[in-house]
Amino acid sequence: MFIIIGSIILWCCLVGYAIKTFTHYKRSSEVEKQRKHGFMIKVVGSVPLAAILITGQNLTMQGYTMEQIKPYLFIAALITIFIPGYIYLLYTLFSEDSFKNYNDPGKYKSSYLYIHRKVLMPITVTVPIIILTIYIYNLGVKAL
Numbered sequence: 575m576f577i578i579i580g581s582i583i584l585w586c587c588l589v590g591y592a593i594k595t596f597t598h599y600k601r602s603s604e605v606e607k608q609r610k611h612g613f614m615i616k617v618v619g620s621v622p623l624a625a626i627l628i629t630g631q632n633l634t635m636q637g638y639t640m641e642q643i644k645p646y647l648f649i650a651a652l653i654t655i656f657i658p659g660y661i662y663l664l665y666t667l668f669s670e671d672s673f674k675n676y677n678d679p680g681k682y683k684s685s686y687l688y689i690h691r692k693v694l695m696p697i698t699v700t701v702p703i704i705i706l707t708i709y710i711y712n713l714g715v716k717a718l
Contacts, residue, residue: 577632577635578632578635581628581631581632582628585621585624585625585628588620588621588624589621591617592617592618592620592621595613595614595617595618596614596617596618598610599611599614622650622653622654622657623654625650625653625654626647626650626651626654629646629647629650630643630646630647630650633646645713646713649706649709649710649713652706653706656702660702
């Protein structure tokens, strides 16, 4: 039990360090950004990887077999792969900067997305959450 709590606390520290690294990267100049880009990607990318490893280790410590762990690791891997990419996609599509920088209404169709962002943003955020919730619920029903 102490190992589980300790691993979660260490993961929270890693999340805090990743947030600090990302905000420092975002505030730095262009020259510093080029130098620190690889380090920032490694730190931020290690957070979901650590979450997958902690999930697998904690489930094996509780006596689950590999067959029982596979669905949970699938969900963790799905979140690891798609959530950061999804956030980046939403950031670029709905940001005012991308609309101003390109200044071309046809490029990435950002004019429509930026104008209607108050309606589209909640829809694009809730749909994957609903799908993952239904999948996790079905896993729980099958486990019973």
